[in-house]
Amino acid sequence: MKYASGPGRKAFQTLNALLLSLTCLSILLPIWMVLATSVSPNAQVIRESYVFFPSAVDLSYYRSVLQSGYFSAFLRSIAVTVAGTVASMALTLPMGYALAQKDLWGRSFFLKMVLLTMLFDGGIIPFYMVVRNLGLIDSYAALVLPVALSTYNLILVKNYMASIPPSLIDAGRIDGCGEMRILAYVILPVSTPILAAVGLFYAVTYWNTYFEVVMFINSSSKYTLQVLLRQLIFESESITSGAEQIYNNFKMTVMVMAVLPIALIYPYIQRHFVTGLMLGSLKE
């Protein structure tokens, strides 16, 4: 808490509240507009283009999106996200735990090996060539395996687990637990904030993937929702007055679907990731 006195204080508080409210408003208004337009009756959208106050709630575009190819792309995105997050956590947790142990054989070598990749990389083309040589092009595995580990997330997990009091681990050891049981029954339960944070980061990355799909997937039947949404918005925008007009409520409905899973988990995880980030970013 800061200490202050004087008449300028009240004016400052008001200005501060105003600035932060404006910031929040600038974020919320466009989101509200997308949502409101997606549920508005067609006639209103044609008349006003953008709706802030729907005259009625009309879900007919949700019905048509559910019956369209966008919904199967939505399901594909969900599948990639779930499989990817599971694979990522399965790689990140054991490695992060091992790296957090001071007595790990070759620890400083492995840490350097991991950290160097944050400073230098081979670029897009050699990365693409490795994935191609592994025969992964045009497979869903190409959307998961090559990006399954994030060094940033790994370091967060490692730092968090290194900050767990050793007495807790020793208590487990006295009870006769082996290394795997300690990981499962002692480490994981106290790591909830970081698991939630890192899990959210991975899930969001997979859900939002655009570039990897464009690079690795050739068949449009395998495109994920983000790629189809980009085509819908940007490619229909450049043809300014096409013969078949795609109405904004259809676009907005697809857009709502493209943020829906994130919007659903965000409220539950938001507080965790702040704690997780704080504890995980402590320097050793």
Add this chain to the structure above:
Amino acid sequence: MLLDRTQVRPRGLSAPRRRTTLLLLLIPGVLWYVLFKYLPMAGIAYAFTDFGFRAKVSFVGLDNFKRLFASMDFGRVLGNTLLLSLLNMVVFFPLPILIALLLNEIRGLKARRAVQFVIYLPHFFSWVVVGGIFTMLLSPSNGLVNALLGRLGVAPVYFMASPGWFRWILVGSHVWRDMGYAAVIYIATLATIDPELYASAYVDGAGRLAQTWYVTLPCLRSTIATVLLLNLAGVLKIFEQILVMYNSAVKQVSDVLKTYEFTEGLLNGDIGYATAVGLFTSLVSFVLVVGLNQLSKHVLDESIM
């Protein structure tokens, strides 16, 4: 520590068994790093070949780099990348610090939580969604911004296709999406400042502003340096945002090193040349980061890395 580990261990795992278990836990991750990080690093060898054009690949030395530096594209692409980075540094970089400072002044816990909830949210939207929102707000035929301009008597502007505006749209959408989230690290640091520092500053006669200047900002110094370093590592690698939002009308200003590498290599099939572009980008980034770290050692008297 309450217990001496050497006394405890014999009742649990023996030291050699613990060592083996830890290595087994480590191996899958290490294999992943070798396969998807270090094998591509070896792939920079393509940069010294004419891979992509002939059936028989031959070593061409530094020819790809000579071609790159002599190319008309190089100056434009590098210029665009640097200009965008500069805009992001000047416009974007201070905003999260400002947000954190303002948020820190809010007394009510509920209001604070509510603001945090909102400002972190857009960071989790994909560039496709963010680009979509901006495209629709800025649409010349039925966008909100042009509707407002119309009321003021201004003719519709096709922002997304205007080379003059496009850079500002990139910076603006970056601000909209990431400003709040980038403040997390500063907010976390502010929470760790010892309240005693403010108390003694107050006793010494420091007002709110002086407290911010002499207590808060010095405490943020090393965090700011770290964030600057991390930003610098990615500064030449700006990519996905542009890949999503660009169109042919703004190609002249939107082509950056990474999009150039992508187009030349994967769309035009000039693998050797594109790898050289990528290698150039990685090397310059590496030098920038290591250089800044050295500088920080001398100036701030602490190494960031």
